[in-house]
Amino acid sequence: MSNSPTPAIRFNQVSRYFGDVKAVDQVNLEVRDGEFFSMLGPSGSGKTTCLRMIAGFDRPTSGQIFLYGQDVSSLPPYERDVNTVFQDYALFPHMNVADNIAYGLMVKKVNKSERMRRADEMLELVRLTGFGKRKPSQLSGGQRQRVALARALVNHPKVLLLDEPLGALDLKLRQQMQVELKSIQQRVGITFIFVTHDQEEALTMSDRIAVFNEGKISQVGTPAEIYERPASPFVAGFVGTSNLIGGEVAKRLTGSDKMFSIRPEKIHLGNVNSQPEAGMVSLDGAVRDVVYLGLFTRYLVETEGGIDLMVVEQNLKTTSMDVLSVKGQKVRLFWHKDHINPVGG
Amino acid sequence: MRSNSFGPKASWGLKLAALGGLLFLHVPILIIFLYTLTPDETTYTFPLPGITFKWFGIALQREDLWRALTLSLKVAAVATIAALILGTLAAAAVYRSNFFGREAISFLLILPIALPGIVTGIALRTALGGFDIPFSFWTIVIGHATFCVVVVYNNVLARFRRMQGSQIEASMDLGANSFQTFRYVIFPNIATALLAGGMLAFALSFDEVIVTTFTAGQDTTLPIWIFSQLTRPRDRPVTNVVAMFVMLITFVPIFLAQRLSAQSSDTEGETK
Numbered sequence: 001m002s003n004s005p006t007p008a009i010r011f012n013q014v015s016r017y018f019g020d021v022k023a024v025d026q027v028n029l030e031v032r033d034g035e036f037f038s039m040l041g042p043s044g045s046g047k048t049t050c051l052r053m054i055a056g057f058d059r060p061t062s063g064q065i066f067l068y069g070q071d072v073s074s075l076p077p078y079e080r081d082v083n084t085v086f087q088d089y090a091l092f093p094h095m096n097v098a099d100n101i102a103y104g105l106m107v108k109k110v111n112k113s114e115r116m117r118r119a120d121e122m123l124e125l126v127r128l129t130g131f132g133k134r135k136p137s138q139l140s141g142g143q144r145q146r147v148a149l150a151r152a153l154v155n156h157p158k159v160l161l162l163d164e165p166l167g168a169l170d171l172k173l174r175q176q177m178q179v180e181l182k183s184i185q186q187r188v189g190i191t192f193i194f195v196t197h198d199q200e201e202a203l204t205m206s207d208r209i210a211v212f213n214e215g216k217i218s219q220v221g222t223p224a225e226i227y228e229r230p231a232s233p234f235v236a237g238f239v240g241t242s243n244l245i246g247g248e249v250a251k252r253l254t255g256s257d258k259m260f261s262i263r264p265e266k267i268h269l270g271n272v273n274s275q276p277e278a279g280m281v282s283l284d285g286a287v288r289d290v291v292y293l294g295l296f297t298r299y300l301v302e303t304e305g306g307i308d309l310m311v312v313e314q315n316l317k318t319t320s321m322d323v324l325s326v327k328g329q330k331v332r333l334f335w336h337k338d339h340i341n342p343v344g345g
Numbered sequence: 346m347r348s349n350s351f352g353p354k355a356s357w358g359l360k361l362a363a364l365g366g367l368l369f370l371h372v373p374i375l376i377i378f379l380y381t382l383t384p385d386e387t388t389y390t391f392p393l394p395g396i397t398f399k400w401f402g403i404a405l406q407r408e409d410l411w412r413a414l415t416l417s418l419k420v421a422a423v424a425t426i427a428a429l430i431l432g433t434l435a436a437a438a439v440y441r442s443n444f445f446g447r448e449a450i451s452f453l454l455i456l457p458i459a460l461p462g463i464v465t466g467i468a469l470r471t472a473l474g475g476f477d478i479p480f481s482f483w484t485i486v487i488g489h490a491t492f493c494v495v496v497v498y499n500n501v502l503a504r505f506r507r508m509q510g511s512q513i514e515a516s517m518d519l520g521a522n523s524f525q526t527f528r529y530v531i532f533p534n535i536a537t538a539l540l541a542g543g544m545l546a547f548a549l550s551f552d553e554v555i556v557t558t559f560t561a562g563q564d565t566t567l568p569i570w571i572f573s574q575l576t577r578p579r580d581r582p583v584t585n586v587v588a589m590f591v592m593l594i595t596f597v598p599i600f601l602a603q604r605l606s607a608q609s610s611d612t613e614g615e616t617k
Contacts, residue, residue: 057514077517084518090511094533104519107529155520 006069008033008159008191009054014063016049023049025215026063031159031193033068036185038194038202041212042238050212051161051195055084068158078107083152084161087168089144091136097147098123098132104155122150125184142173149181153188160185162194166201178204199239203227211235228263233343236261241310243267244343249305253281259343264312266339269299270332281340283333285309290327297323301333309333374592381585386578400582410587413570420482420566421550424489428546429539431490432497440505454498457491465491466559473560480562488560489553493546500542504535544598551595567591 011029015022024046031037039047052058053065056077064073072080083104091100099106101122102115110118116132123129126146136144145165152160162181166174182205185192196202202209203223211218211226211234219231230236233244246259254260276282285303292315299311311333315323355363376389384395404410438444439451457465469488478484512534516526554568561569567587574584 055514055518057518076522077514078520078522082518084515086511086515088509088511090509090515092512092515092530092533093509103516103521103529107516107519107521107525151515151519 006033007031007066008035008068009193010066010069011050012064012066014050014053014060014065016046016053016058017061022215024053024060027215027217029210029217029220031191032208034189034191035207036182036192036194036205038196038206038209039212040196040199040202040209040239042197045212046215047195047210047212048163051084051163051193054159054193055082055161056080081155081158082161083155083157084163085145085148085152085165087164089136089148089165091144091147091151093136095136096132097128097134097136097139100136100147101132101151101154103151108155118154119150122154125153125187126150141169142177145169145177149184153184153190156188157190159191159193162192164196165194166196166198174201181205203239211238213238229341230261230343233259233261236341236343243307243309245305245307245309247305249283249303249307253283254337254340261341261343262309262335262339264298264310266335267309267311268334269301269311269313269326270334272330272332274332274334276334279337280334281337283309284330285333286330287326287328290324292323299326301331303333377585377588377592381582381589383582386582400586404583404586407583409565410570410583413565413567414587416482416485416564417551417567420485420489421547423486424493424550425543425547427486427490428493428497429543432494432542432546433501433535433539435494436498436501436505440502455495458495462492462553462555466556469556470559480560480564482564484560484562485557485564485566488556489550491556492553493550496546496549497539497542500538500545501535504538508534547598548595551591 007030009029009031011027014024014027014029016024027046027050029050039050041047049058053060053073054067056072056075056079060073064071066072067080067082092103095103098116098119101119102110105115105118119132120129123132126149128143128146128150131139131143131147136147139147145168148165165181166177169177178201181192181194194202194205203226206223208220208222209226210220213234219226219235221229226235226239230239230242236242236244241264242261243264244259244261245253247257250260251257270282272284283303283305285301287299288302288308289300291298294315296312296314299313301309301311303309379393380389381400382396382398383389383393384397384399385393435450435454439447466488469484469491473480473484512530513526516530517523521529552568553566554572557566557569565573571584571587574580
């Protein structure tokens with residue numbers, strides 16, 4: 001990571017207000033050279049506004065945006081070495097696929113034969129060789145997606161922005177494109193900034209993730225950091241599923257009444273007579289609901305403090321066919337102290 | 346081939362009704378064609394007492410006719426060009442930005458086509474008189490432009506609304522400046538709308554009578570010339586000849602426009 005000291009993108013106290021609405025509120029951010037960086041958050045959290053400000057479609061109300069050290073805050077989109085893959089692809093319907101891809105080269109007055117050569121190169125990169133003469137309307141959603149990617153990459157931008165590009169694809173295609181995007185990113189070595197509201201997508205593809213909430217960044221970290229050590233109740237709840245425990249129960253278990261989070265898969269279900277091993281804590285409760293999901297089973301356990309905890313256990317044992325019978329039974333929950341994650345607040 | 350995909354075959358009754366409707370619309374036009382050949386000067390007798398082509402020769406030699414025709418073509422051309430430019434700009438402004446008074450401007454633009462021509466005509470005449478502007482070629486053009494702009498504006502605005510807005514951003518993102526974006530992305534998207542709007546504007550201007558009578562002064566456009574011919578029964582066959590040529594001339598652009606817009610709607614139909 002230290003091969004380039006200059007970050008690809010740096011936000012310095014960037015804000016964007018729409019009237020009274022603080023879409024982006026004093027955000028500081030660094031995206032490293034060559035990384036796959038995701039901006040994750042619910043709709044209206046400011047992630048797309050940040051992306052649009054990097055692209056130049058929108059300008060910060062205050063603060064600066066640096067692209068490899070250069071202040072680009074007030075440059076128009078066509079003077080920034082940044083390209084975008086749009087959510088709706090935004091292909092030009094009147095041009096064929098090759099002309100769409102070569103558009104960036106055409107407006108830069110690259111000659112025709114060179115343009116077509118590089119368009120072919122890009123078509124090969126996105127595995128659409130031979131599709132150059134087709135019109136966008138003759139392509140499937142997944143193919144249009146690839147053309148949009150090829151068109152954005154043909155100029156070799158310093159940073160590629162992707163605005164929820166997989167949102168319109170069906171699940172299977174989306175998972176396939178996730179793998180492919182990642183591999184293309186590694187091949188071309190360009191910094192990717194990927195906006196999504198899908199936490200699974202962000203966890204799968206990213207080197208690092210910034211979690212956005214209400215115009216601010218809640219946490220920046222690797223997928224594992226974000227998942228295992230969420231810094232706030234919001235992150236704990238938005239990325240994966242979390243149980244939040246505070247108050248009296250927290251005090252008895254950790255010695256402090258500060259809120260902590262514990263992931264459902266870290267909790268073990270035992271019978272009421274079993275004793276915790278060293279380093280484990282325990283909490284008694286009754287199983288209120290059982291959902292059998294094939295690969296694993298989800299239990300909802302009502303514990304002594306009146307707190308409902310979600311517990312997930314893999315169906316490893318032969319007795320997993322009987323999981324439904326534990327409904328209503330008293331159980332003792334165990335988890336390792338290391339998995340307790342204080343979330344502040 | 347295409348009709349097969351549209352439900353069951355039409356009944357005989359419907360076919361007859363359609364045929365009747367088409368005949369009702371087009372037989373009067375054929376009558377005009379027919380009576381360009383009559384040797385009668387003033388009356389329409391049927392069957393024709395004979396066949397003659399002399400009216401074509403007479404029409405060709407009528408100086409006033411040629412003057413009216415050229416004037417009409419010039420006015421229609423200039424009014425159409427003005428409408429294309431102003432209508433496109435207005436549509437772009439109303440589509441792209443959300444400024445104070447946007448709805449009002451949109452309404453005011455559409456108003457002239459809804460207003461009776463006589464009102465527009467009187468209003469223009471009063472205004473021209475008030476500012477002491479002499480009647481000329483340009484006052485006719487201004488009068489026609491009031492309703493020609495609307496036609497282009499409506500067509501282009503509808504096209505803008507159907508166009509994916511992110512295309513413009515995509516173009517700028519890929520390095521195109523505003524001019525290149527217009528030339529390579531916006532213009533191709535609205536070209537057929539401009540063509541359709543332009544032709545309609547041209548046609549509206551070419552046969553306009555009411556507003557023109559208020560703004561033309563001594564000049565005579567073709568429709569006014571034809572109109573005034575009604576008071577001279579002896580020239581009736583000449584008027585028929587002129588009417589026929591006007592129809593033949595307008596047939597070409599209408600036919601082309603249909604072909605063009607049919608092509609573009611085919612490709613649009615293929616998406617999704």
